Amino acid sequence: MRILVTGGAGFIGSEFVRGLLARRTDRVTVLDALTYSGNLANLAPVANLPGFHxxxxxxxxxxxxxxxxxxxDAVVHFAAESHVDRSIASATPFVTTNVLGTQVLLDAALAHGVGRFVHVSTDEVYGSIDAGAWSEDQPLDPSSPYSASKAGSDLLALAYHRTHGLDVVVTRCSNNYGPYQYSEKLIPLFVTRLLRGEQVPLYGDGGNVREWLHVADHCQGVELALDKGRSGQIYHIGGGTELTNRELVGRLLVACGRDWDAVRQVPDRKGHDRRYALAVDRIRDELGYAPRIPFDEGLAGTVAWYRDNPGWWRPPAGAAGEHPAGA
Structure with missing residues (x-):
């Protein structure tokens, strides 16, 4: 199979490409603009393989x-502007990349007769949920410019399936973590600052709840959707571990050998959703998905990776400045 992977030099996309080329004989073309969060070093392990372009x-x-x-033959579309704080500061790149960029890809897939288009999205399109978990049929209710732009791109992809018959599958995931994640997101931001002996900022009361998913488990789910997902269907990919931000920070402090004196509370961000949770019955029952990496094991491995690879770190770029822990 010949697969085009957009955003394949980013955190999740590069994990998908490395795993795919390690296990399969597909030919993979990565298309990436190498913006601030894209990094060719993420693809170094596969850069010389004959199936990679x-x-x-x-x-x-x-x-x-x-x-x-x-x-x-297929497209797996990871490319997106994805950081909520940046979208609050300026929504323009989120709308143009996430919505218009997706439309460009969909038009090209139609024009070239691509067989399958996997559109990778997020649990944030649903907004907050007090209890229980969202099903795939839940109406979208995004809270931030980022999540609104992803909701728009989801609906556009599904509309191309209904209008043009394009073979579209949409996946929506919970919060990802793991090696190679750019240092503006909660876990790598805190780990790198704590390992440097710096303080870290925690939004509000730290009570916001997120479900955590190791990036390798996420990519397992995306691969299942690529190979076996039903056309026009949405699949949730969850990790099954719910933690408040404060609980997560406590684990990171222990892992990095620091205490609560390293944490300072900062005012909550605008439109901060209180809780996300995804029901994964559909992907489990139809495609056989189950997360394989226990959270404590995955978190320990992630912290160890950042500790062992300080040369890979770089501070967040651009004018958005410091991004507190508010996944």
Whole structure:
């Protein structure tokens, strides 16, 4: 199979590409603009494999996308602007990349007769839930410019299935963690600061609840959706471990050998959803998905990776500044 992976130099996309090329004989083309969170070092383990090809291009560039799309059998679309705090500071790149960029990809997939289009999304499109877990049929109710742009791209992808018959599958995941995650997100931000002996910022009362999913388990679910998902269907990919941000920070402090003196509370962010949770019955029952990496094991491995790879770290870029722990 010839697979185009957008955003394949990012955290989740590169995990997917490394795993796919390690296990399978597919030919994989990565299309990535190498913005601040894309890093070619993430693809170094597979860069010299015969099945790997890299194209530096923006998904909003229709000509470049068309050239990359020609001859592909499937698309796995990870590329997105994804940090809520940045979307609050400026929504423009989120709308243009996540919505218009997705439209460019969908048009190219139609034009070139691509067989399957996997659109990777997020639990944040549903907004907050007080108890229980969202099913795939839940109406979307996004709270931030980021989640609104992802909801828009989800609906656009599904509309191309209904209108044009494009073979679209949408996945929505809970919060990812693991090696190679860019240091603006909660876990790598805290780990890298704590290992440097610095203080870390915690939003509000720290009571916001998130469900945590190791990136390798997420990519397992995406691969199942690629291979076996039903056309026009949505699949949730969850990790099954719910923690408040404060509980997570407590575990990170222990793992990094620090105490609560290293934490300072900061005002909560605008529109901060209190809790996310996904029901995974559909992907479990239809595709055989189950998370394989226990959270404590995965978190220990993640902290160890950042401790052992200080040369990979870099501070968050751009004008958004410090991003507190508010996943």
């Amino acid at each position: 890299f194209v530096r291009a923006d998904i909003r560039d229709a000509d470049a996308v068309g050239r990359a799309m020609a001859g592909q």
